[in-house]
Amino acid sequence: MVDLLSGIQSTSAALNAERTRMDVISENIANAQSTRGTDGKPYQRKVVVFETALQQALDGTGQVATLKSARIQKESRPALMVYQPGHPHADARGFVAMPNISIHEEMADFIAASRTFEANLAIVRNAKAMALQTLAIGKK
Amino acid sequence: MIDALFNSPNYLAAKKSLDAVALRSEAIAANIANLETPGYKRVDLSPSFRAELERACASGDPNQLASLRPALAADPSAVPTGRDGNTVNLEKEMMELNSNMLAHSLETQLVSGALLKLKLAITGKS
Numbered sequence: 001m002v003d004l005l006s007g008i009q010s011t012s013a014a015l016n017a018e019r020t021r022m023d024v025i026s027e028n029i030a031n032a033q034s035t036r037g038t039d040g041k042p043y044q045r046k047v048v049v050f051e052t053a054l055q056q057a058l059d060g061t062g063q064v065a066t067l068k069s070a071r072i073q074k075e076s077r078p079a080l081m082v083y084q085p086g087h088p089h090a091d092a093r094g095f096v097a098m099p100n101i102s103i104h105e106e107m108a109d110f111i112a113a114s115r116t117f118e119a120n121l122a123i124v125r126n127a128k129a130m131a132l133q134t135l136a137i138g139k140k
Numbered sequence: 141m142i143d144a145l146f147n148s149p150n151y152l153a154a155k156k157s158l159d160a161v162a163l164r165s166e167a168i169a170a171n172i173a174n175l176e177t178p179g180y181k182r183v184d185l186s187p188s189f190r191a192e193l194e195r196a197c198a199s200g201d202p203n204q205l206a207s208l209r210p211a212l213a214a215d216p217s218a219v220p221t222g223r224d225g226n227t228v229n230l231e232k233e234m235m236e237l238n239s240n241m242l243a244h245s246l247e248t249q250l251v252s253g254a255l256l257k258l259k260l261a262i263t264g265k266s
């Protein structure tokens with residue numbers, strides 16, 4: 001099938017992936033102080049891993065890589081031990097295991113994600129303008 | 141008889157360029173989509189297409205022009221900008237996107253112009 005909006009599959013997959021990434025970043029920030037999760041351990045920082053998938057063009061003109069998925073993985077960063085003897089989750093020596101999350105790192109990541117999102121939106125606008133021009137062929 | 145009207149080298153060349161521009165927009169979309177994918181190599185129109193188009197235009201042979209097939213290939217000249225091996229540069233892609241957009245306007249106007257001239261010849265009214 002000829003798509004009127006060329007390249008829109010890879011762009012929509014990318015928009016989806018960036019949205020997932022922003023969701024994960026906000027989850028990380030929200031849980032920056034969570035010392036107990038449902039598994040009884042402190043919250044573990046999550047990262048999004050991007051992977052490409054090759055999309056074979058039907059007319060055999062070549063291969064276009066579309067962004068397949070954004071996998072969410074837990075990072076193996078060790079917990080931050082903070083001395084807080086009065087805390088209910090403190091161990092015998094008075095240390096509390098805190099999630100090792102840096103707000104600055106998350107914010108920088110968030111800005112990168114939203115800029116990439118915008119770049120993909122520019123592609124959508126462009127594809128739309130091109131489709132309208134194509135539809136106007138033969139008209140004055 | 142009507143085939144001859146659509147076989148002028150200029151019209152065919154504009155059509156093929158339009159195909160190439162549409163394919164190129166797909167390549168740019170894929171490049172921007174993979175802006176942050178580690179190890180991704182940017183794709184673009186294969187450099188041989190331009191040379192083939194020029195050769196076919198110079199020969200003026202409609203069959204040679206009609207047999208042209210634009211194809212995409214990994215861009216060998218692109219160098220990784222970071223340590224993850226990704227060769228996409230956002231600024232460059234946005235420039236390419238805009239120039240591709242202008243090329244698309246040009247080609248659609250050329251094709252439209254050819255069709256409108258044909259209409260004028262048939263109906264006598266513009």
